[in-house]
Amino acid sequence: MTPVRVGVFGLLGSGNLGNDGSLEAVLGYLRADHPDAVVDALCGGPEVVTARYGIRATRLHWYRGEYRTASRAGAVAAKGLGKLVDVLRTGAWVRRHDVVIVPGMGVLEATLPLRPWGFPYSLFLLCATGRLFGTRVALVGVGAGAIEDRPTRALVRWSARLAAYRSYRDAQSRDAMRAMGVDTARDEVHPDLAFALPAPEATAPPGPPGPVCVGVMDFHGGNDDRARAEEIHRRYVDGTTRFVRALVEDGRPVRLLTGDACDATVVASILDAVDSPLVTAAETASLADLMAETAAAASVVATRYHNLVCALKAGTPTLALSYAAKSDALMARMGLAAYCHPAREVDADRLLEQFRELEKRSAELRRTLTERNAATARQLTEQFTTLTKTLFPATAGTHHHTSRKAP
Known part of the structure; x- marks a missing residue:
């Protein structure tokens, strides 16, 4: 059998530890439950992702100055050209995969300053080309929120509609997408993916006057x-x-x-x-x-x-x-x-x-917290089981989710 080709997508390896932790949790799931899958990334920091997680990675944007403010005419032109080039680059990357996973992150929200032609545009390209080429795009355990800016809201709404699978890290994220016109009747809510990472033993006596x-x-x-x-x-x-x-x-x-x-x-x-x-x-x-x-x-x-x-x-x-x-x-x-x-x-x-x-x-x-963490672990097991049934139906009967160590 040909191995399943899985891509991971997002602002990964760019310095945000939360984003990378979500990636780490998904890689742990894939290596435990789908060890034959061939995994690579389209991401913000490909060198970091390859060095840290041992997977091939491609830069998310053709234009390297994507997230710098463009003030000179040359930079503005290069950024505009990059938007067109990224249509082709994203489509070519997506069509090489059977499944693309967006691991966690607040990809459907604007709780921090955000321009529509930055990451929201990139996410829309991913979901649109996934639908075009028949690649299943999964937004797994993502955050969402009400968005006032109309261009950003439109890109986020269409990205969610075009995805093959959606789950959220809290109920209000699902509610926000429903309020923005997305049919969420089959969408599930599970704890944040980072809760799947192994927890260390407490190393300090509980309570004050510790650090x-x-x-x-x-x-x-x-x-x-x-x-x-x-x-x-x-x-x-x-x-x-x-x-x-x-x-x-x-x-x-x-x-x-x-x-x-x-x-x-x-x-x-x-x-x-x-x-x-x-x-x-x-x-x-x-x-x-x-x-x-x-x-x-x-x-x-x-x-x-x-x-x-x-x-x-x-x-x-x-x-x-x-x-x-x-x-x-x-x-x-x-x-x-x-x-x-x-x-x-x-x-x-x-x-x-x-x-x-x-x-x-x-x-x-x-x-x-001990009680709530135990319940959270059970709920994440359900998340990964559902993910296997939805995205990897050929292996759903042969793999089961197990307790994993970090990759």
Whole structure:
């Protein structure tokens, strides 16, 4: 039999640990349940993906400056030409595959600044050429949200309609797609794919006065906040800095975490402002590294969605600096709905009150997270079983989902 040809697609290998963690979870599933599949990627950072995961990878865009602002006439022309060339490049890549998987990520949302002719256009090309050439495109465990910008909304809606399979990481994502005119009657909701990654053992005594992990983000608001992006950023950094300083004044060691390369500027700002040996910055290259950091902490306060996933998966009491409804939904799923604080309006005094309440309930919340993580593992087993039946019907009776180690 000819091996099944599987492609993975997205902004992978580009510095976002959450995106790469979703890829890692899908590769673990494929290697466990479909070991004969031939896998390659069309992605943002092909060199990183090949080096880290051992699969062939092709650059997502013909024009290398795709995500840089084009101000000169030559750059504008090159970017425009790239959009046309990418139609042919994407189609040629898609038709070589039987299945293409978009692993997790917020590919159907605009909770961060986003231009329609960036990734939404690329996703539309993928789904349209998949339908044209008969390649099954699966949006697996993705995030979605209501989108106000009309061109972006249209591209996202048509991408979802043209995909052969869709599942979401929370119910509100499915609701958002339904509200945008997509028939979601057969779409399923499962936990975020990163919950399929192995969790480390806790390495610190539970509860205070142990170290606190604070996950930060280069946060400027969402797609609809461009007019006040700098104000939002300043309030976020100032409020988070005040919170870290208060922890230090209590004698607590603080470990700063990131989830994307761009977050380093916020880390540097906090280190400079607080200027204490109790505050250090973690060097993390994967979600496994993030989980290890959070497993060693008494408590976690974090902004990025996958910082939260890692802390919750590690079973550490966690407070979310929430910048989107997806964070609130995740915290509710894991039994910590009361511990959300708005990232756009960080109030250091109120945040400290919530944090102290979180730590008072540390033992209880750790038990809650143990129970919720067990349920999440069962639900992800169902996700992968459904994926096999839908995308790999010829092997559905010969492979079964098993417990996997990270690739």
